[in-house]
Amino acid sequence: MRTTSIRNMEEFASFSGISRPTVSKYFNDPSSVRRSTREKIERALERCDYQPNIFAINQNRKLTKNIGIMVPYLADPFFAEIARRIETLVISSGYTPILLSSHGDADLEVDNLNSLRAIKPAGVLLAPLGRASNRGAIESFCADFPTVNFDANIEGVGEAFVGHNNAQATAVMLQYLVRSGEPPVFFEMRTPPNPNANKRRIAYIETMEQLGHSPHVVQADGEGWEIEEIGFREGKRAIANRELASGTVFCSNDRLAIGFLAAAYEMGIRVGLGDDCSLRVAGHDNHPFSRFTCPTLTTISHNYSAIAARSVETIMAFIDSGTRASNRESMLFDGELIMRASA
Amino acid sequence: MRTTSIRNMEEFASFSGISRPTVSKYFNDPSSVRRSTREKIERALERCDYQPNIFAINQNRKLTKNIGIMVPYLADPFFAEIARRIETLVISSGYTPILLSSHGDADLEVDNLNSLRAIKPAGVLLAPLGRASNRGAIESFCADFPTVNFDANIEGVGEAFVGHNNAQATAVMLQYLVRSGEPPVFFEMRTPPNPNANKRRIAYIETMEQLGHSPHVVQADGEGWEIEEIGFREGKRAIANRELASGTVFCSNDRLAIGFLAAAYEMGIRVGLGDDCSLRVAGHDNHPFSRFTCPTLTTISHNYSAIAARSVETIMAFIDSGTRASNRESMLFDGELIMRASA
DNA sequence: TCTAAAAGTTTACTCGCGTAAAAATTTAAA
DNA sequence: TTTAAATTTTTACGCGAGTAAACTTTTAGA
Numbered sequence A, B: 001m002r003t004t005s006i007r008n009m010e011e012f013a014s015f016s017g018i019s020r021p022t023v024s025k026y027f028n029d030p031s032s033v034r035r036s037t038r039e040k041i042e043r044a045l046e047r048c049d050y051q052p053n054i055f056a057i058n059q060n061r062k063l064t065k066n067i068g069i070m071v072p073y074l075a076d077p078f079f080a081e082i083a084r085r086i087e088t089l090v091i092s093s094g095y096t097p098i099l100l101s102s103h104g105d106a107d108l109e110v111d112n113l114n115s116l117r118a119i120k121p122a123g124v125l126l127a128p129l130g131r132a133s134n135r136g137a138i139e140s141f142c143a144d145f146p147t148v149n150f151d152a153n154i155e156g157v158g159e160a161f162v163g164h165n166n167a168q169a170t171a172v173m174l175q176y177l178v179r180s181g182e183p184p185v186f187f188e189m190r191t192p193p194n195p196n197a198n199k200r201r202i203a204y205i206e207t208m209e210q211l212g213h214s215p216h217v218v219q220a221d222g223e224g225w226e227i228e229e230i231g232f233r234e235g236k237r238a239i240a241n242r243e244l245a246s247g248t249v250f251c252s253n254d255r256l257a258i259g260f261l262a263a264a265y266e267m268g269i270r271v272g273l274g275d276d277c278s279l280r281v282a283g284h285d286n287h288p289f290s291r292f293t294c295p296t297l298t299t300i301s302h303n304y305s306a307i308a309a310r311s312v313e314t315i316m317a318f319i320d321s322g323t324r325a326s327n328r329e330s331m332l333f334d335g336e337l338i339m340r341a342s343a
Numbered sequence C: 001t002c003t004a005a006a007a008g009t010t011t012a013c014t015c016g017c018g019t020a021a022a023a024a025t026t027t028a029a030a
Numbered sequence D: 001t002t003t004a005a006a007t008t009t010t011t012a013c014g015c016g017a018g019t020a021a022a023c024t025t026t027t028a029g030a
Helices: A010-015 A022-027 A036-049 A054-062 A077-092 A106-118 A135-144 A165-178 A198-209 A227-240 A254-268 A304-321 B009-016 B020-028 B037-045 B055-061 B079-093 B104-120 B135-144 B165-179 B196-210 B226-241 B254-266 B304-321
Strands: A066-071 A096-102 A123-126 A147-150 A162-164 A185-191 A215-218 A248-251 A280-282 A298-300 A329-333 A336-338 B066-071 B098-099 B123-126 B146-149 B160-164 B185-189 B216-220 B248-251 B278-283 B297-301 B328-332 B336-338
Touching: A010 A022, A010 A036, A022 A036, A054 B055, A066 A077, A066 A106, A066 A298, A077 A096, A077 A304, A077 B079, A096 A106, A096 B098, A106 A135, A123 A304, A147 A304, A162 A165, A162 A185, A165 A198, A165 A248, A165 A280, A165 A298, A165 A336, A185 A198, A185 A227, A185 A254, A198 A215, A215 A227, A227 A254, A254 A280, A304 A329, B009 B020, B009 B037, B020 B037, B066 B079, B066 B104, B079 B098, B079 B304, B098 B104, B104 B135, B123 B135, B123 B304, B146 B304, B160 B165, B160 B304, B165 B216, B165 B248, B165 B278, B165 B297, B165 B336, B185 B196, B185 B226, B185 B254, B196 B216, B216 B226, B226 B254, B248 B254, B254 B278, B304 B328
Parallel strands: A066 A096, A066 A123, A123 A147, A147 A162, A162 A329, A185 A215, A185 A248, A248 A280, B066 B098, B066 B123, B123 B146, B146 B160, B160 B328, B185 B216, B185 B248, B248 B278
Antiparallel strands: A298 A336, B297 B336
């Protein structure tokens, strides 16, 4: 039928033959009412298209059913992918995800935090910009709302951190590259927008020394999130200036590697493992597009599903318990070596 | 100071020395109150951190300041890019963007429509899935909220359509390819997830005939949004089976082209314009990554900024006027040929 | 069948703000 | 200064649901 037009819970209650407080109880938790009551309500629900007013619901609740998800740059397929997984998990937990991107801008990050404040989220999953972030703003936000920090760690911020084990991952790749050929130089941005980069450089240097090789870091100039462009431009420069002390290049991340591969291609340098190849290139992240570079990119994968799942589980645990973390836990998931054609 | 803790507009009003209704008026439109009043309020605002409760605000308003933005697949960098631009424009118009992705799923698209209903958006910018969309659900949504359809047209849905001129763009590329070499075959998905594909095929066939060449369409099997993967797998198959009737391949979109390029590379076929190249490949969309393929991809760009700007302007016009469209306008923006190394 | 526990009903108040109407005040033009 | 127009203040009600308290009915166990 769906002809009956119902304006509010009062009308729906009388339509369904159940009192309003009980109907309200049902919408907050269907299992909190008697089975026969639930069935009456659900039968009524099928015969009209009532749905409680979300603004009125949240007005009196200190805690909504909203989960904020905030990433530094959604146009980066890495974040798009992890956000997609997290969104799906949040929905299946019965919460409403609110996805926000800072578009690489620290001011917008603060604005987004304020937007989130306004909707009183039950919890927030936050991948901060990192260095550029306004630490004070994030701290005061986290004091007010349970927040799980993911991907980029800001020490002391939020209830917990869930991320990628950069040290282990870097070491695994390095061991592979050394065992299968020449020890690599490390290619990175001088001022990377994402704080994982520093961990990777440090891990590179340490592991190289442990393996008895001397580390070589080649740094690319350039600011911002146009990372492929920087990898391309600075890759060409590094090749032309013969700055690469090795025939193997380990890029700090896949986007840089994608740019670097394009540079090598344009300069007529064959990349890969074949006899006709003069360069090996590896990346880090298992970026969604790394399977389709030329040659396909050898890289280390984040454990996307574990990171997404654990982040959501963790925030849910804090929400359900209503407690805050006594000691901030850091959960790191190991990376997995993805061997492809480039190294 | 920011020590005064203010709970609601009542308290803020007495704190600022202005009556509550006037304060309310100020928040709805700062320019609607006398300058001296505005200054008093703004001075008070600086001395405390009050901000009106968004749920209470929206409860009584028929029209909120929310603008819904819905795309079929946010993990596709094309949509991430256009969404990013639209979001920015919406913010600078003083509205709050709510970004939703259907993740390629028609059921989720309907769910998203319901989520949007719940927040009573002032207007919606909708890029539908297309073929797979639940047309009835979208129609009834558009009947209730002013909606501007973009990227993928569903005839008769929404107040207006803003999109890319597939016919013009296809013709321009085709003319270029023909003039500079062999007439191309057209490489596309048999069942594309996005409705632009059909327009492109039709334009290809028509333009080829106009130019006096016989069209050849090569179709790739496969469903869903893993488009590079399909381009890669089916590209290899097409090459191996010698299905390509020409040394020039015009791909229906850049993601397909990226997969196709990877296939060619893996099979040792050199792509480009040089004498040592046996294949030319072109794409369509100017995907953010098309600058970094090997070789860089010759393609046709959407007029991203114009499409984003016009979409936002159009919805704003309907919101401001409070009217609905008498006749549904279709606005198409021409594509621009981007000549790179692949063709 | 009796009884206590569980669940539903009534009644009534709250939340924070939009908004309308009438009265009071301020401002700007004459 | 007078006057009309523009603003602000007062007062009061409404929105749609959460929720508490007291009371009534249903259910399940003995």
